[in-house]
Amino acid sequence: MPRQEAEDAEPSPQLTPGATVPGTHPGDRYIRLVSAADLPLRPVGQGIYIAEPTQPEGPIGRTWCALKRLLIGRPLSTAEAPHERLSKVKALAVFSSDALSSTAYATEEILRVLVLAGMAAYSFVLPIGLAIVLLLAIVVISYRQTIRAYPHGGGTYIVTKDNLGSYPGLVAAAALLTDYVLTVAVSTSAGVAAVTSAFEQLWPLRVELAVAAITLLTIANLRGVRESGTIFALPTYMFIASMYTLLAIGAAAWLGWGVTLHPIPTHVPEPVQPLTLFLVLRAFSSGSAALTGVEAVADGVPAFKPPEAQNARVTLAWMGLILGTLFFGTTILTYHFRLVPTEEETLVSQLARTLVDGSPFYYFVQAATASILFLAANTAFADFPRLAYFLARDRFLPHQFRFQGDRLAFSAGIVVLGVVTSLLVIARGASVSALIPLYAVGVFLAFTMSQTSMVVHWLRLGEGRRPWASLAINGLGAATTAVVTLVIATTKFVHGAWIVVLLIPLLVAMMLGINRHYRHVAEQLRLSPAEIRRRQRPVPRHVAAVVPIASLNRASFRALEYARSIARDVTAVHVASEPESGEILRQRWQEARLDIPLVVVESPYRELIGPLVAIIEKLHLEKGSPFITVVIPEFVPAHWWERLLHTQTAWRLRRALAQIPDLAVTGVPYHLAE
């Protein structure tokens, strides 16, 4: 029987590197060992290597990897991170899409509230519009001070943490996180509305379209969208140009300069509420969404070409000017033509149709509007993961948000944002009006925190060095935005703002809890010098090991051999869930004349894990050794589906033993062939 002999032959005690070399045990016969040269490691010094990208093994792993490459692209090394400096023209495009795009819905949302009191309330749109432009001016001038004070970037979270401390910093961060979620939800919903206004047959598909847009943005951002000025410039300037053209045509029509109008049959709404100050304030709150995104320039100062701060201040002023004129121009024309918001068509679309219905320019306006809105959503896809990274770095969010994926994007933040906003859009039916009550609370809270921080910042500069003008400007900014925050929270409270008012403290509490946990862990893991000194003493040889075995076979034999190689005192344990199995094993054990004691636990209730854990704890107590090892024989099937045919006892035992201190758990694998 030559075959039997081959199996009995002494296994080679030496590993031979190279392809398709047999393993040291019969079961490993067909497993290929890689040679050292094949390993994806490049030596660069004594004990230092650089790793090359690894390839997954097996058909499923390779398919998944290929799919990922297709969607996300090849992995980028950390050194490949881009560092682009932006000119003022490009910076305006990159940083203003969020702010400018709100022109697409701000006027409409004011009117939606006003017409609840009927057409009599319609004219209030003008003073409200003016108030919002004034508010915009105050906020822009305030942020110009921030840029001067923080030429290296004045993100709200960092500025607030610096000047007001950790807690207010977290409040600002929580406000911003909710706000970024709403920016994505509102902007994609408004972008889809711009599309469905032009193609009304798509209206029933609006939720699907919005979710598809968010999915595309998620994938694009996982690929790592560079905030490249060139790519961003086109839609932004297309939008600015088309809107100014539209306003010019509107002005010409007003002055009677030969523009043929296409009046839209508007349904004059019945009043359903009395016109109260509260209603006017609520309309103002809805319109204040126009200001979201104004802080972006101040956050991004380091991306400007030098002189950074100077260029950023100029850009911010231009952005304010463009936003102010576009918003107020749209509002005046809407008022002039007495356009009334409807469910199915946006006001901008109504305005464009009134002036240029049927012409290619109408479609150009809608396309430009949709583009800048999706771009605005994209901005939040850059901002949310970056803020989450800063918070994770400060241990206020889970570690996972720190990790940069294959393409250097903060994958966890991007995926979380994509999922949360998709759910929100589905819950609110992709309706801007249903989302707007949740919006702007967070933004204005963040504005208030940021401006208050600036006041503290200037005050700290010390007697005589305080710039009183800046202090006054930021003081005014802080006071105004604080009042507006309160107005928004109050007037929109029952319509949805309560969610955000509740969510922000919950988020802060969660972040504090996470922080407490991480600090706790760090404290418990920190090594004292005395502990390090103790390390210098020799360590005694390991004493006790326990080997749970199901039967006497090669896998358990190998585990027993391993246990003897690491410990002086080895005990084998067996749980007999069928009464005979214990007796059979005891007999085989005696026949084999093994010098390892065998303990049998009969389990009349057919439990396996419970009695195993109990006997291991018992042996642990008896041995009196501070630390014992449980050596688990594991056989590894050649194919994953074969695992279904085995009861995964090893895995369940590991999970149960993980709860017990002073226990090392070792898996000794026995790889099955074929």
Add this chain to the structure above:
Amino acid sequence: MPRQEAEDAEPSPQLTPGATVPGTHPGDRYIRLVSAADLPLRPVGQGIYIAEPTQPEGPIGRTWCALKRLLIGRPLSTAEAPHERLSKVKALAVFSSDALSSTAYATEEILRVLVLAGMAAYSFVLPIGLAIVLLLAIVVISYRQTIRAYPHGGGTYIVTKDNLGSYPGLVAAAALLTDYVLTVAVSTSAGVAAVTSAFEQLWPLRVELAVAAITLLTIANLRGVRESGTIFALPTYMFIASMYTLLAIGAAAWLGWGVTLHPIPTHVPEPVQPLTLFLVLRAFSSGSAALTGVEAVADGVPAFKPPEAQNARVTLAWMGLILGTLFFGTTILTYHFRLVPTEEETLVSQLARTLVDGSPFYYFVQAATASILFLAANTAFADFPRLAYFLARDRFLPHQFRFQGDRLAFSAGIVVLGVVTSLLVIARGASVSALIPLYAVGVFLAFTMSQTSMVVHWLRLGEGRRPWASLAINGLGAATTAVVTLVIATTKFVHGAWIVVLLIPLLVAMMLGINRHYRHVAEQLRLSPAEIRRRQRPVPRHVAAVVPIASLNRASFRALEYARSIARDVTAVHVASEPESGEILRQRWQEARLDIPLVVVESPYRELIGPLVAIIEKLHLEKGSPFITVVIPEFVPAHWWERLLHTQTAWRLRRALAQIPDLAVTGVPYHLAE
């Protein structure tokens, strides 16, 4: 700083059993160690213990356990298995519910096919009914021979395996498995139909009701329903009594003995198919479902009171007689009153309403019919898991089917049956007519295998000792059932029988594949005497260990200490996914003056697991040691939800390392307090 000192104090090298004793490391400070007396183990001899039922720890575990106790009941020990012997009266109740209950739908299913050819074909129901009664007589007489030959239980799988060999045994087993699934599906659907016939407002809920019934049966069987004669007797005899009463009233009405009829307005169907021999055979095939379950008595001989075989033969004869008369009586009365099957009401309900509409007895008939049908489904819940157990014992099904749950029930088989039948009932809309084409193929295939086995059995008895009468009876049985199997498979093929015809060979192939895998594993794991002899030699001390570490902290320190206690040659490895982390660790390493070499792998693509596996493989090749150990520091948070805050690197590393041979993987836990 007394607190700092406390941390630096030497940890106790000795374990002290007892409650709330501190662990040996600072992190374990608050973890309670049980005392040996608290452990659920009772010593019964040298190295032998008996385990008591264990209680899960933690609120989730305890809640789950309490819920399980509520639904399933307290655990039963193996010794508590019931051993009831049945009298003939009880045995008839236990073993005949499946067979008798088919009276509730068999006639209806014959007519459903016949009326496709219009009312002209109606009268064919009588000869078909007679043929089925004849077939029943042949099968019953054949099985009486089986009982004589196998007084210890003649289950089809075992009888076939014994006489025809393994492969035919598997074919019979596969046929029976599909058949048990269909018994549950058809019986619950018919039971629900009996209920909705009486309460038509429940008709729209029929699928939900059927799934609810299957769920209840699953839970009841997980509790471990004893096949208790007393419990089973009531519905079975209620059904027999009510049906005979109904037939008697029907006979009285026919003879004009003063029964007031309540004629039902029947819709005379238009012929949609010509009356062909094929259609008649198809009607016969549908009616042959009446015979399912006839084999039950032969399977259960050991449960009878002695003389077992004699009592079983008598019981089987009685069952045949009752089934034959009930079925044929129903068929004749249906024919007499010209009842036509409808979607919403069963024929039995129509018959009962014709004779006793509005009386309490009508509801009694429906209740009795529904009860015996659910009882029939329950029979399959005992048979399927038992057959699966036998197959798993012979290694043709996964091990999991061998395991008896807390209540001694074969949980895996019960759950699988519950899930598969629920899906089937949902797919077929809980309609008996939609299920019937799949039914009976399996049963008659099993009949054929079983009767053929008996022929072989008698032939094997040897020259001169062969009982020619038995041989002739079983030969006739085998030939008849073989022909019927072919007729059923052919006539119902396109209506659904093809699924079963395809499924049976697939199941056989799957079972052979599973068997091949288990045999393969057993061969590879089998120890040769030479290998056991080698074990007597002393084992050399373990050579090499690798410790992957993220930073220098107590958890990694503990792992390093452990590695030094089990191996002579320890290497620490660190993958730096952020460029600075490698340098920081190297400095701390030098400052601590550890005598363990540190290898740093820089990972520019921020991969962690891939490079770790690569460096471990490299060290494995370099050390030239046949077996090395990877010691993974793991810190275990105090609460499960805290695990979300850590990136589970240890777990992912284990999973990756499981694929590499000659590598023991050890987790050294560090339990965090609070």
